[in-house]
Amino acid sequence: xxxxxxxxxxxxxxxxxxxxxxxxxxxxxxxxxxxxxxxxxxxxxxxxxxxxxxxxxxxxxxxxxxxxxxxxxxxxxxxxxxxxxxxxxxxxxxxxxxxxxxxx
Numbered sequence: 001x002x003x004x005x006x007x008x009x010x011x012x013x014x015x016x017x018x019x020x021x022x023x024x025x026x027x028x029x030x031x032x033x034x035x036x037x038x039x040x041x042x043x044x045x046x047x048x049x050x051x052x053x054x055x056x057x058x059x060x061x062x063x064x065x066x067x068x069x070x071x072x073x074x075x076x077x078x079x080x081x082x083x084x085x086x087x088x089x090x091x092x093x094x095x096x097x098x099x100x101x102x103x104x
Contacts, residue, residue, distance in 0.1 A: 008032045008093075008100040014039070019063070019074075021054040024104050029054075030091060032100060033074040035061050039093045040074040041102040047072075047079070047086035 008022045008030075019033040021044055029044035031053055042063070044052050051067035058064075062071045062080055070084035077088035092103040 003103050006030070006102045006104050008039075008041070008102050011039070011095060011098050011100055014100070017058060019054065019058050021052070022102070024102075028104075030102055030104065031063065031074070032093070032102065033058055033063065035074060039095065039100050041091040041093050042072065042074050042077055042088040046070055046084065047088060048084040053088075 014020045014034040031044045033040045046065040048070045056064045056066040064071045071081035072088045077090040
């Protein structure tokens with residue numbers, strides 16, 4: 001499988017406790033979150049129902065879907081509140097020269 005690095009922008013674009021949705025191509029979107037001084041990346045789509053998590057909110061390491069209230073850890077992808085049962089896919093993140101890169 002070929003992995004590619006996606007430039008998700010400058011570290012200054014995502015303030016602590018905030019998130020940014022980035023286009024990974026082929027209709028896929030990834031959510032990059034700034035939590036506790038680190039950056040994490042997960043799929044943007046809720047696994048319970050196809051809804052963008054970007055439209056929800058970030059509380060600590062938990063992103064909450066605005067549709068039915070499902071919550072996921074952005075650190076592990078694990079579902080943390082019903083109705084979600086399937087984890088989100090997570091992606092490796094690195095920071096180089098003030099830029100955020102996501103391996104997809």
